[in-house]
Amino acid sequence: MNNIFLCKTRIRIMSDPKVVLVTGCAKGGIGYEYCKAFAEQNCHVVASDIPQRMDDVVELSSEKIEALELDVASDESVSSAVEKIISKYGHIDILINNAGIGSTGPLAELPLNIVSKAWEINTLGQLRLVQQVVPHMASRRSGSIVNVGSVVGRVPTPWAGSYCASKAAVHAISNALRLELRPFGINVVIVMPGAIRSNFGSNSMEKLGNNDWKLYKDFKDSIAERAKASQGSKATDATVFARHVAKKVLSPRPPKQIVFGHMTGLFAVLSWSPIWVRDLFFSNLFNLNKKL
Template sequence: MSTSDSKVVLVTGCAKGGIGYEYCKAFAEQKCIVFATDILHRMNDIDLSPSKYIDTLELDVSSDESVALAVKTIISKYGRIDVLVNNAGIGSTGPLAELPLETIRRAWEINTLGQLRLVQQVVPYMASQRRGSIVNIGSVVGKVPTPWAGSYCASKAAVHAMSNTLRVELKPFGIDVVLVMPGAVRSNFGSANVERLGGQDWKLYKEFKEAIAERARASQGRKATDGGVFARHVAQKVLRPRPPKVISFGHMTGLFAVLSWSPLWVRDIFFSTRFKLHKKL
Protein backbone atom coordinates (compact mmCIF):
# COMPACT_ATOMS: atom_id res chain seq x y z
CA MET A 1 0.00 0.00 0.00
CA SER A 2 1.38 3.39 -1.03
CA THR A 3 1.41 5.79 1.90
CA SER A 4 2.42 8.99 0.12
CA ASP A 5 -1.17 10.13 -0.44
CA SER A 6 -2.71 8.61 2.68
CA LYS A 7 -3.21 10.59 5.86
CA VAL A 8 -1.74 8.99 8.99
CA VAL A 9 -4.35 9.23 11.75
CA LEU A 10 -3.91 8.51 15.46
CA VAL A 11 -7.14 7.92 17.39
CA THR A 12 -7.25 7.46 21.16
CA GLY A 13 -9.90 5.60 23.17
CA CYS A 14 -10.88 2.99 20.58
CA ALA A 15 -12.39 0.07 22.52
CA LYS A 16 -15.25 -1.64 20.74
CA GLY A 17 -18.64 -0.04 21.42
CA GLY A 18 -17.24 3.47 21.73
CA ILE A 19 -17.17 6.40 19.32
CA GLY A 20 -13.39 6.04 18.93
CA TYR A 21 -13.99 2.63 17.36
CA GLU A 22 -16.32 4.30 14.86
CA TYR A 23 -13.81 7.08 14.13
CA CYS A 24 -11.26 4.43 13.13
CA LYS A 25 -13.65 2.84 10.66
CA ALA A 26 -14.72 6.24 9.30
CA PHE A 27 -11.16 7.41 8.61
CA ALA A 28 -10.25 4.01 7.14
CA GLU A 29 -13.19 4.37 4.73
CA GLN A 30 -11.44 7.52 3.50
CA LYS A 31 -8.30 5.40 2.92
CA CYS A 32 -6.37 6.94 5.81
CA ILE A 33 -3.75 4.90 7.65
CA VAL A 34 -5.31 4.63 11.10
CA PHE A 35 -3.75 3.73 14.43
CA ALA A 36 -6.46 2.60 16.84
CA THR A 37 -5.17 2.94 20.39
CA ASP A 38 -6.34 2.21 23.92
CA ILE A 39 -5.09 0.89 27.26
CA LEU A 40 -3.83 -2.70 27.37
CA HIS A 41 -6.80 -4.50 28.95
CA ARG A 42 -9.17 -3.00 26.36
CA MET A 43 -7.00 -3.78 23.35
CA ASN A 44 -8.50 -7.26 22.99
CA ASP A 45 -11.87 -5.63 22.29
CA ILE A 46 -10.50 -3.79 19.27
CA ASP A 47 -11.29 -5.99 16.27
CA LEU A 48 -10.63 -3.92 13.20
CA SER A 49 -8.51 -6.52 11.44
CA PRO A 50 -10.66 -6.75 8.28
CA SER A 51 -9.45 -3.28 7.26
CA LYS A 52 -6.00 -3.12 5.69
CA TYR A 53 -5.84 0.54 6.68
CA ILE A 54 -6.07 0.03 10.46
CA ASP A 55 -3.39 -1.01 12.94
CA THR A 56 -3.70 -1.24 16.72
CA LEU A 57 -1.33 0.14 19.32
CA GLU A 58 -1.31 0.26 23.11
CA LEU A 59 -1.62 3.79 24.50
CA ASP A 60 -2.59 5.04 27.96
CA VAL A 61 -3.35 8.77 27.73
CA SER A 62 -2.68 9.19 31.46
CA SER A 63 0.95 8.02 31.11
CA ASP A 64 3.73 10.24 29.76
CA GLU A 65 5.81 7.20 28.89
CA SER A 66 3.02 5.37 27.09
CA VAL A 67 2.09 8.40 24.99
CA ALA A 68 5.71 9.11 24.06
CA LEU A 69 6.31 5.49 23.06
CA ALA A 70 3.15 5.25 20.93
CA VAL A 71 3.94 8.47 19.07
CA LYS A 72 7.55 7.39 18.54
CA THR A 73 6.36 4.03 17.16
CA ILE A 74 4.11 5.69 14.57
CA ILE A 75 6.77 8.23 13.57
CA SER A 76 9.40 5.50 13.17
CA LYS A 77 7.03 3.59 10.86
CA TYR A 78 5.56 6.40 8.74
CA GLY A 79 7.60 9.49 9.55
CA ARG A 80 4.57 11.61 10.37
CA ILE A 81 1.19 11.95 12.07
CA ASP A 82 -1.22 13.99 9.97
CA VAL A 83 -4.31 13.84 12.18
CA LEU A 84 -4.61 13.37 15.94
CA VAL A 85 -8.09 12.53 17.23
CA ASN A 86 -8.13 13.08 21.00
CA ASN A 87 -11.14 10.90 21.77
CA ALA A 88 -10.20 9.01 24.96
CA GLY A 89 -12.42 9.98 27.88
CA ILE A 90 -14.45 8.72 30.81
CA GLY A 91 -17.64 9.86 32.50
CA SER A 92 -17.74 11.38 35.95
CA THR A 93 -21.25 11.50 37.39
CA GLY A 94 -22.42 12.67 40.80
CA PRO A 95 -23.04 15.79 42.92
CA LEU A 96 -19.92 17.93 43.17
CA ALA A 97 -20.41 18.43 46.92
CA GLU A 98 -19.97 14.67 47.49
CA LEU A 99 -18.14 13.22 44.50
CA PRO A 100 -14.72 12.00 45.74
CA LEU A 101 -11.87 14.22 44.61
CA GLU A 102 -9.96 11.16 43.43
CA THR A 103 -12.83 10.35 41.06
CA ILE A 104 -12.80 13.92 39.76
CA ARG A 105 -9.01 13.92 39.46
CA ARG A 106 -9.10 10.71 37.40
CA ALA A 107 -11.64 12.15 34.97
CA TRP A 108 -9.66 15.35 34.49
CA GLU A 109 -6.42 13.39 34.07
CA ILE A 110 -7.89 11.43 31.18
CA ASN A 111 -10.38 13.84 29.63
CA THR A 112 -8.30 17.01 29.83
CA LEU A 113 -4.62 16.40 30.54
CA GLY A 114 -4.75 13.25 28.43
CA GLN A 115 -5.54 15.38 25.39
CA LEU A 116 -2.83 17.93 26.15
CA ARG A 117 -0.32 15.13 26.75
CA LEU A 118 -0.92 13.87 23.20
CA VAL A 119 -0.80 17.39 21.78
CA GLN A 120 2.59 18.10 23.32
CA GLN A 121 4.05 14.90 21.90
CA VAL A 122 2.58 15.24 18.40
CA VAL A 123 2.94 18.97 17.75
CA PRO A 124 6.75 18.99 17.25
CA TYR A 125 6.40 16.54 14.35
CA MET A 126 3.46 18.41 12.81
CA ALA A 127 5.33 21.71 13.19
CA SER A 128 8.38 20.30 11.40
CA GLN A 129 6.26 19.43 8.35
CA ARG A 130 4.22 22.65 8.64
CA ARG A 131 0.87 20.88 8.52
CA GLY A 132 -1.44 18.68 10.55
CA SER A 133 -4.81 18.56 12.24
CA ILE A 134 -5.55 18.16 15.95
CA VAL A 135 -9.11 17.08 16.71
CA ASN A 136 -10.09 17.56 20.34
CA ILE A 137 -13.33 15.94 21.48
CA GLY A 138 -15.27 18.27 23.74
CA SER A 139 -19.01 18.13 24.39
CA VAL A 140 -22.13 20.27 24.29
CA VAL A 141 -22.03 20.09 28.11
CA GLY A 142 -18.60 21.73 28.04
CA LYS A 143 -20.47 24.86 27.00
CA VAL A 144 -23.73 24.27 28.91
CA PRO A 145 -23.01 22.25 32.08
CA THR A 146 -25.71 20.10 33.64
CA PRO A 147 -26.48 18.95 37.20
CA TRP A 148 -25.02 15.62 38.36
CA ALA A 149 -22.19 15.84 35.84
CA GLY A 150 -20.25 18.91 36.97
CA SER A 151 -16.94 17.06 37.04
CA TYR A 152 -17.31 15.77 33.48
CA CYS A 153 -18.65 19.11 32.23
CA ALA A 154 -15.70 20.95 33.76
CA SER A 155 -13.20 18.57 32.17
CA LYS A 156 -14.77 19.22 28.76
CA ALA A 157 -15.00 22.99 29.35
CA ALA A 158 -11.24 22.91 29.88
CA VAL A 159 -10.87 21.06 26.56
CA HIS A 160 -12.81 23.85 24.88
CA ALA A 161 -10.55 26.50 26.42
CA MET A 162 -7.40 24.61 25.45
CA SER A 163 -8.64 24.08 21.90
CA ASN A 164 -9.49 27.74 21.41
CA THR A 165 -6.01 28.68 22.64
CA LEU A 166 -4.17 26.02 20.63
CA ARG A 167 -6.01 27.01 17.44
CA VAL A 168 -4.38 30.44 17.55
CA GLU A 169 -1.01 29.34 18.97
CA LEU A 170 -0.49 26.61 16.36
CA LYS A 171 -1.64 28.61 13.32
CA PRO A 172 1.92 29.86 12.50
CA PHE A 173 2.96 26.22 12.05
CA GLY A 174 0.14 25.37 9.65
CA ILE A 175 -1.61 23.15 12.22
CA ASP A 176 -5.40 23.16 12.30
CA VAL A 177 -7.26 22.62 15.58
CA VAL A 178 -10.81 21.30 15.40
CA LEU A 179 -13.07 21.21 18.45
CA VAL A 180 -15.78 18.54 18.20
CA MET A 181 -18.87 19.06 20.35
CA PRO A 182 -20.99 15.89 20.22
CA GLY A 183 -24.56 15.86 21.36
CA ALA A 184 -26.20 12.59 22.38
CA VAL A 185 -24.39 9.89 20.38
CA ARG A 186 -25.06 6.18 20.83
CA SER A 187 -22.14 4.29 22.40
CA ASN A 188 -21.20 2.31 25.51
CA PHE A 189 -20.54 5.59 27.36
CA GLY A 190 -23.83 5.59 29.27
CA SER A 191 -23.53 2.00 30.51
CA ALA A 192 -19.95 2.66 31.64
CA ASN A 193 -21.18 5.74 33.51
CA VAL A 194 -23.88 3.76 35.32
CA GLU A 195 -21.38 1.04 36.19
CA ARG A 196 -19.08 3.59 37.86
CA LEU A 197 -21.99 4.78 40.00
CA GLY A 198 -22.50 1.32 41.51
CA GLY A 199 -20.19 1.83 44.47
CA GLN A 200 -21.31 5.33 45.38
CA ASP A 201 -23.25 5.85 48.61
CA TRP A 202 -24.61 9.38 48.60
CA LYS A 203 -25.36 11.04 51.93
CA LEU A 204 -26.84 14.49 51.33
CA TYR A 205 -28.15 13.35 47.97
CA LYS A 206 -29.44 9.86 48.75
CA GLU A 207 -32.98 10.89 47.76
CA PHE A 208 -31.67 11.81 44.30
CA LYS A 209 -30.04 8.45 43.58
CA GLU A 210 -32.32 7.62 40.65
CA ALA A 211 -32.08 11.12 39.17
CA ILE A 212 -28.27 10.87 39.30
CA ALA A 213 -28.39 7.47 37.60
CA GLU A 214 -30.71 8.91 34.96
CA ARG A 215 -28.16 11.62 34.21
CA ALA A 216 -25.47 8.98 33.83
CA ARG A 217 -27.37 7.34 30.99
CA ALA A 218 -29.01 10.52 29.62
CA SER A 219 -27.00 10.60 26.37
CA GLN A 220 -28.10 7.10 25.36
CA GLY A 221 -31.80 7.53 24.73
CA ARG A 222 -33.56 5.99 21.74
CA LYS A 223 -33.14 9.20 19.74
CA ALA A 224 -29.37 9.32 20.20
CA THR A 225 -27.42 9.70 16.96
CA ASP A 226 -25.86 6.52 15.57
CA GLY A 227 -22.14 6.40 16.36
CA GLY A 228 -21.17 5.42 12.82
CA VAL A 229 -23.15 8.28 11.30
CA PHE A 230 -21.57 10.72 13.75
CA ALA A 231 -18.01 9.48 13.12
CA ARG A 232 -18.34 9.63 9.34
CA HIS A 233 -19.68 13.20 9.59
CA VAL A 234 -16.65 14.24 11.66
CA ALA A 235 -14.08 12.41 9.52
CA GLN A 236 -15.34 13.96 6.29
CA LYS A 237 -15.14 17.47 7.73
CA VAL A 238 -11.74 16.97 9.37
CA LEU A 239 -10.22 15.76 6.09
CA ARG A 240 -11.25 18.85 4.17
CA PRO A 241 -8.40 21.09 2.93
CA ARG A 242 -9.72 23.73 5.35
CA PRO A 243 -11.43 21.93 8.23
CA PRO A 244 -13.94 23.85 10.37
CA LYS A 245 -12.91 25.25 13.74
CA VAL A 246 -15.89 23.63 15.49
CA ILE A 247 -18.03 20.61 14.62
CA SER A 248 -21.25 20.38 16.62
CA PHE A 249 -23.37 17.41 15.62
CA GLY A 250 -25.73 14.85 17.09
CA HIS A 251 -29.05 14.63 18.88
CA MET A 252 -29.81 17.52 21.28
CA THR A 253 -27.19 19.90 19.85
CA GLY A 254 -30.03 22.24 18.84
CA LEU A 255 -31.45 22.28 22.36
CA PHE A 256 -28.05 23.00 23.89
CA ALA A 257 -27.42 25.76 21.36
CA VAL A 258 -30.63 27.44 22.50
CA LEU A 259 -29.72 26.93 26.16
CA SER A 260 -26.28 28.47 25.58
CA TRP A 261 -28.00 31.71 24.53
CA SER A 262 -30.68 31.58 27.21
CA PRO A 263 -30.55 33.61 30.44
CA LEU A 264 -29.18 31.64 33.38
CA TRP A 265 -32.55 31.61 35.13
CA VAL A 266 -34.06 29.80 32.14
CA ARG A 267 -31.27 27.21 32.20
CA ASP A 268 -31.64 26.77 35.96
CA ILE A 269 -35.38 26.14 35.71
CA PHE A 270 -34.93 23.72 32.82
CA PHE A 271 -32.20 21.62 34.46
CA SER A 272 -33.73 21.79 37.95
CA THR A 273 -36.95 20.33 36.58
CA ARG A 274 -35.26 17.86 34.26
CA PHE A 275 -33.07 16.39 37.00
CA LYS A 276 -35.49 16.58 39.93
CA LEU A 277 -33.87 19.49 41.73
CA HIS A 278 -36.84 21.87 41.66
CA LYS A 279 -38.16 21.00 45.14
CA LYS A 280 -36.62 21.94 48.47
CA LEU A 281 -35.96 19.14 50.95
Protein backbone atom coordinates in the same frame (compact mmCIF):
# COMPACT_ATOMS: atom_id res chain seq x y z
CA MET B 1 17.14 20.35 -10.41
CA ASN B 2 16.45 21.09 -6.74
CA ASN B 3 13.05 22.52 -7.62
CA ILE B 4 12.14 19.33 -9.52
CA PHE B 5 13.20 17.21 -6.54
CA LEU B 6 11.14 19.31 -4.12
CA CYS B 7 8.16 19.18 -6.44
CA LYS B 8 8.34 15.39 -6.67
CA THR B 9 8.71 15.14 -2.89
CA ARG B 10 5.58 17.27 -2.35
CA ILE B 11 3.60 15.17 -4.82
CA ARG B 12 4.68 11.97 -3.06
CA ILE B 13 3.72 13.35 0.36
CA MET B 14 0.34 14.53 -0.93
CA SER B 15 -0.40 11.13 -2.52
CA ASP B 16 0.57 9.07 0.54
CA PRO B 17 -2.36 7.99 2.77
CA LYS B 18 -2.84 10.27 5.73
CA VAL B 19 -1.76 8.73 9.01
CA VAL B 20 -4.48 9.16 11.66
CA LEU B 21 -3.94 8.40 15.35
CA VAL B 22 -7.16 7.77 17.30
CA THR B 23 -7.24 7.35 21.08
CA GLY B 24 -9.92 5.50 23.04
CA CYS B 25 -10.91 2.86 20.49
CA ALA B 26 -12.61 0.14 22.54
CA LYS B 27 -15.49 -1.69 20.87
CA GLY B 28 -18.85 -0.03 21.36
CA GLY B 29 -17.38 3.45 21.64
CA ILE B 30 -17.24 6.35 19.20
CA GLY B 31 -13.47 5.91 18.79
CA TYR B 32 -14.07 2.45 17.32
CA GLU B 33 -16.30 4.08 14.69
CA TYR B 34 -13.82 6.90 14.04
CA CYS B 35 -11.26 4.29 13.03
CA LYS B 36 -13.59 2.69 10.50
CA ALA B 37 -14.75 6.08 9.18
CA PHE B 38 -11.21 7.35 8.47
CA ALA B 39 -10.22 4.00 6.96
CA GLU B 40 -13.19 4.30 4.59
CA GLN B 41 -11.63 7.60 3.47
CA ASN B 42 -8.40 5.77 2.54
CA CYS B 43 -6.43 6.92 5.58
CA HIS B 44 -4.03 4.70 7.48
CA VAL B 45 -5.45 4.55 11.00
CA VAL B 46 -3.59 3.76 14.21
CA ALA B 47 -6.24 2.63 16.70
CA SER B 48 -5.13 2.88 20.31
CA ASP B 49 -6.35 2.17 23.83
CA ILE B 50 -5.19 0.98 27.25
CA PRO B 51 -3.78 -2.56 27.66
CA GLN B 52 -7.00 -3.91 29.23
CA ARG B 53 -8.97 -3.08 26.08
CA MET B 54 -6.51 -4.11 23.39
CA ASP B 55 -8.50 -7.23 22.50
CA ASP B 56 -11.28 -4.90 21.29
CA VAL B 57 -8.85 -2.77 19.32
CA VAL B 58 -7.14 -5.74 17.69
CA GLU B 59 -10.54 -6.71 16.23
CA LEU B 60 -10.29 -3.55 14.11
CA SER B 61 -7.01 -4.60 12.52
CA SER B 62 -7.03 -4.61 8.73
CA GLU B 63 -4.96 -3.39 5.82
CA LYS B 64 -5.80 0.20 6.77
CA ILE B 65 -6.10 -0.08 10.56
CA GLU B 66 -3.45 -1.20 13.03
CA ALA B 67 -3.69 -1.52 16.81
CA LEU B 68 -1.31 0.18 19.23
CA GLU B 69 -1.26 0.21 23.03
CA LEU B 70 -1.53 3.73 24.43
CA ASP B 71 -2.55 5.07 27.85
CA VAL B 72 -3.28 8.81 27.61
CA ALA B 73 -2.72 9.16 31.38
CA SER B 74 0.91 8.03 31.10
CA ASP B 75 3.73 10.25 29.83
CA GLU B 76 5.85 7.20 29.00
CA SER B 77 3.07 5.41 27.12
CA VAL B 78 2.19 8.46 25.04
CA SER B 79 5.81 9.23 24.20
CA SER B 80 6.52 5.61 23.25
CA ALA B 81 3.41 5.29 21.06
CA VAL B 82 4.06 8.52 19.16
CA GLU B 83 7.70 7.63 18.57
CA LYS B 84 6.70 4.19 17.24
CA ILE B 85 4.36 5.80 14.71
CA ILE B 86 6.90 8.42 13.64
CA SER B 87 9.60 5.78 13.33
CA LYS B 88 7.37 3.64 11.11
CA TYR B 89 5.63 6.27 8.96
CA GLY B 90 7.64 9.44 9.45
CA HIS B 91 4.64 11.55 10.33
CA ILE B 92 1.21 11.81 11.97
CA ASP B 93 -1.21 13.86 9.88
CA ILE B 94 -4.26 13.81 12.14
CA LEU B 95 -4.63 13.27 15.89
CA ILE B 96 -8.12 12.38 17.13
CA ASN B 97 -8.10 13.04 20.88
CA ASN B 98 -11.11 10.86 21.67
CA ALA B 99 -10.21 8.97 24.86
CA GLY B 100 -12.45 9.94 27.75
CA ILE B 101 -14.43 8.70 30.74
CA GLY B 102 -17.60 9.79 32.50
CA SER B 103 -17.71 11.36 35.95
CA THR B 104 -21.26 11.45 37.30
CA GLY B 105 -22.40 12.54 40.74
CA PRO B 106 -23.08 15.60 42.93
CA LEU B 107 -19.95 17.72 43.23
CA ALA B 108 -20.38 18.13 46.99
CA GLU B 109 -19.98 14.36 47.45
CA LEU B 110 -18.15 13.03 44.41
CA PRO B 111 -14.79 11.63 45.62
CA LEU B 112 -11.92 13.81 44.45
CA ASN B 113 -9.98 10.82 43.16
CA ILE B 114 -12.83 10.20 40.68
CA VAL B 115 -12.82 13.88 39.68
CA SER B 116 -9.04 13.84 39.31
CA LYS B 117 -9.08 10.71 37.15
CA ALA B 118 -11.67 12.22 34.79
CA TRP B 119 -9.65 15.39 34.37
CA GLU B 120 -6.40 13.44 33.98
CA ILE B 121 -7.86 11.45 31.07
CA ASN B 122 -10.38 13.86 29.51
CA THR B 123 -8.29 17.02 29.68
CA LEU B 124 -4.61 16.43 30.48
CA GLY B 125 -4.67 13.25 28.39
CA GLN B 126 -5.46 15.35 25.33
CA LEU B 127 -2.78 17.92 26.11
CA ARG B 128 -0.28 15.13 26.74
CA LEU B 129 -0.85 13.84 23.19
CA VAL B 130 -0.72 17.35 21.75
CA GLN B 131 2.68 18.06 23.31
CA GLN B 132 4.13 14.87 21.84
CA VAL B 133 2.61 15.21 18.37
CA VAL B 134 2.98 18.95 17.72
CA PRO B 135 6.80 19.02 17.25
CA HIS B 136 6.49 16.47 14.42
CA MET B 137 3.60 18.33 12.79
CA ALA B 138 5.39 21.66 13.17
CA SER B 139 8.48 20.31 11.39
CA ARG B 140 6.28 19.56 8.35
CA ARG B 141 4.18 22.75 8.72
CA SER B 142 0.99 20.69 8.46
CA GLY B 143 -1.39 18.55 10.47
CA SER B 144 -4.73 18.55 12.25
CA ILE B 145 -5.47 18.10 15.94
CA VAL B 146 -9.05 17.11 16.71
CA ASN B 147 -10.01 17.50 20.36
CA VAL B 148 -13.27 15.91 21.42
CA GLY B 149 -15.23 18.15 23.75
CA SER B 150 -18.98 18.08 24.36
CA VAL B 151 -22.06 20.26 24.24
CA VAL B 152 -22.04 20.04 28.05
CA GLY B 153 -18.63 21.69 28.03
CA ARG B 154 -20.50 24.79 26.94
CA VAL B 155 -23.71 24.22 28.95
CA PRO B 156 -22.98 22.26 32.15
CA THR B 157 -25.67 20.11 33.73
CA PRO B 158 -26.39 19.00 37.30
CA TRP B 159 -24.97 15.63 38.42
CA ALA B 160 -22.19 15.82 35.83
CA GLY B 161 -20.29 18.91 36.92
CA SER B 162 -16.95 17.11 37.01
CA TYR B 163 -17.32 15.75 33.48
CA CYS B 164 -18.67 19.07 32.15
CA ALA B 165 -15.72 20.94 33.68
CA SER B 166 -13.22 18.55 32.11
CA LYS B 167 -14.79 19.18 28.70
CA ALA B 168 -15.02 22.95 29.25
CA ALA B 169 -11.28 22.87 29.85
CA VAL B 170 -10.85 20.99 26.54
CA HIS B 171 -12.68 23.82 24.79
CA ALA B 172 -10.50 26.48 26.45
CA ILE B 173 -7.29 24.60 25.62
CA SER B 174 -8.39 24.04 22.03
CA ASN B 175 -9.31 27.69 21.45
CA ALA B 176 -5.89 28.77 22.72
CA LEU B 177 -4.06 26.07 20.73
CA ARG B 178 -5.83 27.03 17.50
CA LEU B 179 -4.13 30.42 17.58
CA GLU B 180 -0.82 29.26 19.03
CA LEU B 181 -0.38 26.58 16.34
CA ARG B 182 -1.48 28.73 13.40
CA PRO B 183 2.11 29.85 12.59
CA PHE B 184 3.05 26.20 12.06
CA GLY B 185 0.20 25.39 9.67
CA ILE B 186 -1.53 23.09 12.18
CA ASN B 187 -5.34 23.04 12.31
CA VAL B 188 -7.16 22.61 15.62
CA VAL B 189 -10.74 21.34 15.52
CA ILE B 190 -13.12 21.05 18.48
CA VAL B 191 -15.73 18.30 18.16
CA MET B 192 -18.86 18.85 20.24
CA PRO B 193 -21.00 15.71 20.16
CA GLY B 194 -24.61 15.77 21.23
CA ALA B 195 -26.30 12.57 22.37
CA ILE B 196 -24.46 9.79 20.52
CA ARG B 197 -25.38 6.14 20.97
CA SER B 198 -22.38 4.26 22.39
CA ASN B 199 -21.22 2.36 25.47
CA PHE B 200 -20.52 5.63 27.30
CA GLY B 201 -23.82 5.62 29.19
CA SER B 202 -23.51 2.01 30.36
CA ASN B 203 -19.94 2.63 31.53
CA SER B 204 -21.08 5.66 33.52
CA MET B 205 -23.88 3.64 35.11
CA GLU B 206 -21.41 0.95 36.20
CA LYS B 207 -19.29 3.53 38.03
CA LEU B 208 -22.35 4.87 39.87
CA GLY B 209 -22.88 1.53 41.60
CA ASN B 210 -19.81 2.19 43.76
CA ASN B 211 -21.21 5.38 45.30
CA ASP B 212 -23.42 5.64 48.38
CA TRP B 213 -24.76 9.19 48.41
CA LYS B 214 -25.51 10.75 51.79
CA LEU B 215 -26.83 14.28 51.30
CA TYR B 216 -28.20 13.28 47.91
CA LYS B 217 -29.65 9.83 48.63
CA ASP B 218 -33.13 11.13 47.69
CA PHE B 219 -31.80 12.03 44.23
CA LYS B 220 -30.35 8.61 43.43
CA ASP B 221 -32.77 7.99 40.55
CA SER B 222 -32.23 11.46 39.10
CA ILE B 223 -28.46 11.02 39.18
CA ALA B 224 -28.81 7.68 37.41
CA GLU B 225 -30.98 9.31 34.75
CA ARG B 226 -28.23 11.85 34.09
CA ALA B 227 -25.64 9.07 33.72
CA LYS B 228 -27.58 7.52 30.84
CA ALA B 229 -29.09 10.74 29.45
CA SER B 230 -27.15 10.58 26.18
CA GLN B 231 -28.36 7.07 25.33
CA GLY B 232 -32.05 7.64 24.64
CA SER B 233 -33.92 6.19 21.69
CA LYS B 234 -33.31 9.32 19.62
CA ALA B 235 -29.55 9.39 20.15
CA THR B 236 -27.50 9.70 16.96
CA ASP B 237 -25.90 6.49 15.72
CA ALA B 238 -22.14 6.48 16.38
CA THR B 239 -21.37 5.31 12.83
CA VAL B 240 -23.26 8.26 11.33
CA PHE B 241 -21.55 10.64 13.73
CA ALA B 242 -18.04 9.32 13.05
CA ARG B 243 -18.46 9.49 9.28
CA HIS B 244 -19.69 13.08 9.53
CA VAL B 245 -16.65 14.08 11.60
CA ALA B 246 -14.18 12.25 9.33
CA LYS B 247 -15.46 14.01 6.21
CA LYS B 248 -15.30 17.42 7.89
CA VAL B 249 -11.78 16.88 9.26
CA LEU B 250 -10.50 15.66 5.89
CA SER B 251 -12.00 18.58 3.96
CA PRO B 252 -9.55 21.05 2.34
CA ARG B 253 -10.37 23.61 5.03
CA PRO B 254 -11.40 21.82 8.25
CA PRO B 255 -13.90 23.77 10.37
CA LYS B 256 -12.89 25.17 13.74
CA GLN B 257 -15.84 23.40 15.40
CA ILE B 258 -17.95 20.38 14.54
CA VAL B 259 -21.24 20.34 16.43
CA PHE B 260 -23.36 17.32 15.53
CA GLY B 261 -25.80 14.86 17.02
CA HIS B 262 -29.11 14.64 18.83
CA MET B 263 -29.89 17.50 21.27
CA THR B 264 -27.25 19.88 19.86
CA GLY B 265 -30.05 22.27 18.86
CA LEU B 266 -31.43 22.32 22.40
CA PHE B 267 -28.01 23.00 23.90
CA ALA B 268 -27.36 25.74 21.36
CA VAL B 269 -30.52 27.49 22.54
CA LEU B 270 -29.60 26.97 26.20
CA SER B 271 -26.11 28.40 25.57
CA TRP B 272 -27.70 31.68 24.45
CA SER B 273 -30.38 31.70 27.15
CA PRO B 274 -30.23 33.72 30.39
CA ILE B 275 -28.87 31.75 33.34
CA TRP B 276 -32.27 31.70 35.06
CA VAL B 277 -33.77 29.94 32.04
CA ARG B 278 -31.07 27.25 32.17
CA ASP B 279 -31.53 26.87 35.92
CA LEU B 280 -35.27 26.48 35.54
CA PHE B 281 -34.91 23.95 32.73
CA PHE B 282 -32.39 21.72 34.52
CA SER B 283 -34.08 22.06 37.92
CA ASN B 284 -37.30 20.70 36.45
CA LEU B 285 -35.52 18.04 34.41
CA PHE B 286 -33.50 16.66 37.31
CA ASN B 287 -35.99 17.12 40.14
CA LEU B 288 -34.02 19.87 41.90
CA ASN B 289 -36.95 22.11 42.82
CA LYS B 290 -37.94 20.25 45.99
CA LYS B 291 -36.76 21.42 49.41
CA LEU B 292 -35.23 18.88 51.78
